[in-house]
Amino acid sequence: MSLIAELPNAGLLKKVADAMKDLCKDVNFDCSEKGIQVQSMDSSHVALVSLNLKESAFTDFKCERPASLGMNVDSLTKILKMTSPNDSLKIRHQVDSDVVGFQCEGTDDRISEFELKLMQIESEHMEIPEQHYKVIAKMPSSEFQKICRDLKEFGETLQLSGSKEGLKFQVKGDIGSGNVLLKPRESEKPEEKVSLTIHEPVNATFALRYLVNFSKAAPLCGSVTLGLGPDAPLLVQYDLESEDKGHLKYYLAPKIEE
Amino acid sequence: MSLIAELPNAGLLKKVADAMKDLCKDVNFDCSEKGIQVQSMDSSHVALVSLNLKESAFTDFKCERPASLGMNVDSLTKILKMTSPNDSLKIRHQVDSDVVGFQCEGTDDRISEFELKLMQIESEHMEIPEQHYKVIAKMPSSEFQKICRDLKEFGETLQLSGSKEGLKFQVKGDIGSGNVLLKPRESEKPEEKVSLTIHEPVNATFALRYLVNFSKAAPLCGSVTLGLGPDAPLLVQYDLESEDKGHLKYYLAPKIEE
Amino acid sequence: MSLIAELPNAGLLKKVADAMKDLCKDVNFDCSEKGIQVQSMDSSHVALVSLNLKESAFTDFKCERPASLGMNVDSLTKILKMTSPNDSLKIRHQVDSDVVGFQCEGTDDRISEFELKLMQIESEHMEIPEQHYKVIAKMPSSEFQKICRDLKEFGETLQLSGSKEGLKFQVKGDIGSGNVLLKPRESEKPEEKVSLTIHEPVNATFALRYLVNFSKAAPLCGSVTLGLGPDAPLLVQYDLESEDKGHLKYYLAPKIEE
Numbered sequence: 083m084s085l086i087a088e089l090p091n092a093g094l095l096k097k098v099a100d101a102m103k104d105l106c107k108d109v110n111f112d113c114s115e116k117g118i119q120v121q122s123m124d125s126s127h128v129a130l131v132s133l134n135l136k137e138s139a140f141t142d143f144k145c146e147r148p149a150s151l152g153m154n155v156d157s158l159t160k161i162l163k164m165t166s167p168n169d170s171l172k173i174r175h176q177v178d179s180d181v182v183g184f185q186c187e188g189t190d191d192r193i194s195e196f197e198l199k200l201m202q203i204e205s206e207h208m209e210i211p212e213q214h215y216k217v218i219a220k221m222p223s224s225e226f227q228k229i230c231r232d233l234k235e236f237g238e239t240l241q242l243s244g245s246k247e248g249l250k251f252q253v254k255g256d257i258g259s260g261n262v263l264l265k266p267r268e269s270e271k272p273e274e275k276v277s278l279t280i281h282e283p284v285n286a287t288f289a290l291r292y293l294v295n296f297s298k299a300a301p302l303c304g305s306v307t308l309g310l311g312p313d314a315p316l317l318v319q320y321d322l323e324s325e326d327k328g329h330l331k332y333y334l335a336p337k338i339e340e
Numbered sequence: 341m342s343l344i345a346e347l348p349n350a351g352l353l354k355k356v357a358d359a360m361k362d363l364c365k366d367v368n369f370d371c372s373e374k375g376i377q378v379q380s381m382d383s384s385h386v387a388l389v390s391l392n393l394k395e396s397a398f399t400d401f402k403c404e405r406p407a408s409l410g411m412n413v414d415s416l417t418k419i420l421k422m423t424s425p426n427d428s429l430k431i432r433h434q435v436d437s438d439v440v441g442f443q444c445e446g447t448d449d450r451i452s453e454f455e456l457k458l459m460q461i462e463s464e465h466m467e468i469p470e471q472h473y474k475v476i477a478k479m480p481s482s483e484f485q486k487i488c489r490d491l492k493e494f495g496e497t498l499q500l501s502g503s504k505e506g507l508k509f510q511v512k513g514d515i516g517s518g519n520v521l522l523k524p525r526e527s528e529k530p531e532e533k534v535s536l537t538i539h540e541p542v543n544a545t546f547a548l549r550y551l552v553n554f555s556k557a558a559p560l561c562g563s564v565t566l567g568l569g570p571d572a573p574l575l576v577q578y579d580l581e582s583e584d585k586g587h588l589k590y591y592l593a594p595k596i597e598e
Numbered sequence: 599m600s601l602i603a604e605l606p607n608a609g610l611l612k613k614v615a616d617a618m619k620d621l622c623k624d625v626n627f628d629c630s631e632k633g634i635q636v637q638s639m640d641s642s643h644v645a646l647v648s649l650n651l652k653e654s655a656f657t658d659f660k661c662e663r664p665a666s667l668g669m670n671v672d673s674l675t676k677i678l679k680m681t682s683p684n685d686s687l688k689i690r691h692q693v694d695s696d697v698v699g700f701q702c703e704g705t706d707d708r709i710s711e712f713e714l715k716l717m718q719i720e721s722e723h724m725e726i727p728e729q730h731y732k733v734i735a736k737m738p739s740s741e742f743q744k745i746c747r748d749l750k751e752f753g754e755t756l757q758l759s760g761s762k763e764g765l766k767f768q769v770k771g772d773i774g775s776g777n778v779l780l781k782p783r784e785s786e787k788p789e790e791k792v793s794l795t796i797h798e799p800v801n802a803t804f805a806l807r808y809l810v811n812f813s814k815a816a817p818l819c820g821s822v823t824l825g826l827g828p829d830a831p832l833l834v835q836y837d838l839e840s841e842d843k844g845h846l847k848y849y850l851a852p853k854i855e856e
Contacts (some may be wrong), residue, residue, distance in 0.1 A: 154773065157773040157774070160751045160752065160773070161774075161776070163748060163751070164748040164749075164776070164778075181774060190783055191780075191781040191782075191783050191792075192741075192778060192779070192780055192781075193778070193779045193781075194776065194777070194778045194779075195776065195777050195778075195779075196774060196775070196776040196777075197774045197775050197776070198773060198774040199773060199774045225450075232421060232422040233422075235418045235421070236418065257412065257415040257418070257456060257457060258415070258419075258439060258454060258455045258456040258457050259454070259455050260419070260422070260452065260453065260454040260455070261452070261453050261454075262422075262450060262451070262452045262453075263450070263451045263452075263453075264449075264450055265449040265450075265451075266449075267448055267449050276449075483708075490679060490680040491680075493676045493679070494676065515670065515673040515676070515714060515715060516673070516677075516697060516712060516713045516714040516715045517712070517713050518677070518680070518710065518711065518712040518713070519710070519711050519712075520680075520708060520709070520710045520711075521708070521709045521710075521711075522707075522708055523707040523708075523709075524707075525706055525707050534707075
């Protein structure tokens with residue numbers, strides 16, 4: 083086996099696949115001793131999805147030789163749909179084999195096994211430079227999802243501005259215009275907190291439909307982090323349940339105003 | 341500001357808009373010092389919708405000059421979908437302005453604002469004479485909805501008859517015929533009671549699809565009141581949560597039997 | 599009345615009709631002093647549905663003269679949709695009448711009545727010989743449904759094999775192959791148990807879409823019994839809530855391997 087990777091909860095990979103499937107069709111799962119990574123442009127080449135599933139997320143992880151396992155995300159979600167969230171999941175791949183094996187075992191003596199055919203996918207690994215965002219906002223992931231979905235009803239383009247006043251989501255459309263203003267909010271539950279770090283006010287516009295897609299990753303983590311810079315892509319980051327298991331990041335280029 | 345109107349719960353207006361949207365496309369919200377009223381024929385000019393949202397339903401209500409605010413009901417529901425049921429909602433309109441503003445504030449420091457473009461809608465205000473119905477029935481609004489929906493599966497025309505025996509909903513169709521008989525029913529919960537007042541037996545027929553639409557107003561109030569007269573339109577009335585906040589009334593002309 | 603049959607819970611007949619409606623369009627309900635029976639091939643003449651609703655399932659049952667009542671299953675489900683699960687249901691039929699009457703009465707003084715037009719349906723009563731299955735498996739009906747639905751995503755043909763190892767559901771498709779292995783499982787709740795009786799290993803293939811349809815009968819009973827023989831049709835049996843009320847059996851011919 084070139085790769086044996088065992089997750090305690092199949093649910094984690096299921097949520098990851100669900101969060102990618104509306105953006106990416108076929109992706110390479112790059113396996114190395116550090117864990118599993120995915121980097122993929124969305125099919126319209128506007129957004130970038132970057133997954134880092136750290137070796138520490140697994141109860142057992144051995145990767146003898148780095149390998150890129152090309153999978154169809156839809157097929158992967160079909161396989162993971164069969165698992166119960168608390169089933170353990172073993173992923174196996176032998177050097178040069180054209181299939182990857184999934185074995186999932188529940189507490190109830192049911193064992194499911196799948197072999198998924200691998201695909202050759204042209205890989206375009208990009209170096210994403212570490213950004214120093216001028217505005218960093220952390221907010222409940224369900225609230226981010228609701229704001230994006232609701233504003234999508236009014237128009238296509240979101241104007242996002244971070245300032246001392248708060249984080250403002252604005253949209254203009256045929257029937258009128260609307261905005262939602264979010265202010266810092268304390269809460270005992272970390273996932274209900276809103277925290278804002280404003281080094282410098284930023285104002286940028288983005289295509290709402292990508293944000294609606296990103297925000298579907300909400301089941302992964304109770305909170306989401308947004309990073310805004312004046313000329314930088316927007317960062318939308320979800321930790322994988324907890325920070326030390328890794329993260330799923332989305333990047334979206336701003337719309338250039340005409 | 342010619343109008344400032346503040347509702348303690350945005351949910352009330354949301355339920356009102358939802359209850360109108362399948363019948364009316366564009367309506368005038370007539371604002372006066374008494375509150376907000378809507379009167380509108382449905383788009384096929386068979387049914388009449390009449391809303392009375394009393395001044396007392398608002399925590400704050402100022403209307404300096406009567407105004408008719410023409411809105412698209414679908415656009416209004418999109419705006420109200422953004423509110424949480426317990427958000428407070430402020431409606432604002434300036435004399436001669438062509439937009440109406442909605443500001444909604446939750447307990448969680450999130451402020452949403454919308455400006456909806458107003459429309460010029462030809463108004464046809466009808467005087468609805470106070471009727472003395474021969475049969476008055478009060479029943480659970482959810483039960484009325486279920487009966488209408490279920491009978492709709494069998495045919496298009498409902499025969500509604502009130503008599504000493506009870507209130508009978510009858511329908512005939514291709515696969516057979518069916519009826520539901522409702523008798524007076526006591527209950528500690530007012531919304532589970534069925535009460536019947538029969539001054540004179542009445543028997544009339546109505547197009548079921550309108551009743552199915554009316555019955556969608558069930559979330560507004562636990563009970564619904566039906567008023568039947570021999571040659572009068574059917575009245576279907578929902579209080580707005582409680583009677584003193586106002587009501588939403590539907591009127592439907594009987595089908596003439598051939 | 600040639601037939602008066604009263605069920606304490608309309609819900610039972612509702613679940614039976616729901617379990618038949620995706621397979622059979624029009625069926626004969628054969629009434630005799632023993633109860634009500636249905637035997638019908640599915641519309642593509644591959645599967646057989648066999649219902650036995652015993653006289654003991656009824657609180658009141660009189661059948662003076664055997665009769666075949668031909669009904670459209672869809673129309674029947676529309677009628678039964680009107681009942682609440684705990685309503686009592688009276689079925690009535692007069693000799694030579696072309697309608698069958700359903701009267702349902704709730705605890706809340708609501709009485710619903712329906713007359714369904716009967717149909718003439720060509721009856722093809724088959725004698726189903728009692729089989730001695732080589733493999734008999736009893737498992738949770740919800741789990742059987744989930745396995746069938748999930749595997750249906752991967753391919754059309756299910757390979758079912760019972761052996762000492764357990765009961766194995768296997769499917770091969772374009773994206774890969776998968777299998778679920780079920781082992782005997784003890785539980786205090788009878789509906790969560792898995793029990794296997796293997797007289798002889800059996801291995802046969804079936805069209806998954808029929809199994810998906812059969813498995814929709816899960817609401818009838820917490821557990822389902824599968825019977826497998828080397829050259830026999832697969833038996834999928836649900837008791838009607840309990841064994842003494844009767845059962846619903848499905849038979850499916852194996853696919854011949856080319």
